[in-house]
Amino acid sequence: INIDSMSKSDSPVNLFVYGTLRREERHKVRPESFDIPASRRNAFIETGNILDEAPFIGLASTPGTLFDVGRYPALIQGEGTVYGEVYRVEPEGLRRIDLLEGFEEEDPAQSHYLRIDVKVLLKGGESLKAQAYLYNHETDHLSLIPSGDYCRYLEEQRSKNISLPE
Secondary structure (H helix, E strand, O other): OEHHHOOOOOOOEEEEEOOOOOHHHHOOOOHHHOOOOHHHHHHHHHHHHHHHHOOEEEEEEEEEEEEEOOOOEEEEEEEEEEEEEEEEEOHHHHHHHHHHHOOOOOOHHHOOEEEEEEEEEEOOOOEEEEEEEEEOOOOOOOEEOOOOOHHHHHHHHHHOOOOOOO
8 A cells, every 4th residue: 555645536536445335334324323523424425325326346355454443444554455345436426535534635644544546456356446545543442353344344243242333
């Protein structure tokens, strides 16, 4: 993952999503349960609509490590594989998703997540350039998601009857 490769985009991008924005999760989540400003909660609802309408490229994976932040996951550089989905997103939609993810293009250091270029491997074996949101905070206090698959992790937690985001 190349942090120097954060890029402004004027054309559609392949966006790799690995957490609450995955198809399986984004319709289960109740945004009011997130401890985030109302503008970002509204952005979650808009983002779901954007991704529902965006062309689905496929299931994919990218190198990295995944942690549980509490109500959503955090991707960081690291050993392992993180699983998700790739969508083709128009620039205007991407800017709305940036708001949800707390990505400040003009002030990356203050961003909650950084949008960076990554290489993803589609399930069929094809390699693709995409962008993904990389967590921009310390992860020392967070729980590791060993499988790298947030949906699988949530299913395991739900089967243990642990309180989870809805």
